[in-house]
Amino acid sequence: MNPIENLNKLFESRIRLGVMSVLMVSEEVSFNDLKAMLDVTDGNLASHLSTLEENAYIKVHKGFVGRKTNTTYSITKAGEKAFKGHLAALEAMIKFTQ
């Protein structure tokens, strides 16, 4: 049995893993807050967010604050399951190699 198989390819990127970590503990997070917390550029973050959205791991909500657009993100049930599965796989990996 090889635990590596259970590692989620999508979470190999530190930024995508970071986004998921933030969304696991906060209900809704805005683009700007994500950017500040992960310390990444706009373009970089946007491309990783769309990858996660395409895989239905996160939901996008487009709203308004006054006239400015305010985009927030939240985690989906599938995303939560995938993230927990990835953590379990990491844990198994560490135990396996010890």
Add this chain to the structure above:
Amino acid sequence: MNEQQHLDTLKDIKRIMERSTRFMSLSGLGGVGAGLSGLIGAWFAHGILEDYRASAGSPFLYNGGHYESGSPDVNLLVLKLLLIAAAVLAGALTTGSYFTWRKARQQGLPIWDATARKVVINLAVPLVAGGFFILGMIYNGFYGFIAPACLVFYGLALINASKFTMPELRYVGFTECLLGIIATFLLGYGLFFWALGFGLVHILYGVIMWWKYERAPQAA
């Protein structure tokens, strides 16, 4: 990917989860500064009260918490005490935010982010409610209850905000509430409890936090 990399990844996840829910830049030194300004304020207030006692006799604090307001002397005394309170608040906020700003900069973290907003909002709601409650008591002449009410509402605000910052703040909140409740039954000693709660407790908490999180790493 080896074991060390996986451990690093897990550490990363843990750090990001904590950072996105808790504001960890709150500085212990700021707590010490706030406590000192509380003690200095209490010392000035004590002096003013003693002067009043010497010249006008019975102070309102021993009157079961209630005083028939209207005497210009008492109004002046209350005004002076309120000015001291405002100066203490300004001093505490200034030192607190300065040291917190400094710590955030040292950590390379933003000082005003989603978690900082949560701390401020969760502190502000009980404090504003308490503030109006205390204004009502001043308006009605219940001066003796000011110090206990300050302590109780401040304690509740800290308990409320501790979910979004240092978890230790929760115990400070409990302590302030407890002091406030005791002070409610010992009305003549409001200033003493005020100095204890806003002065000593802050200094003690600040030193412990500084020791735990901020002290420069020792060589040993």
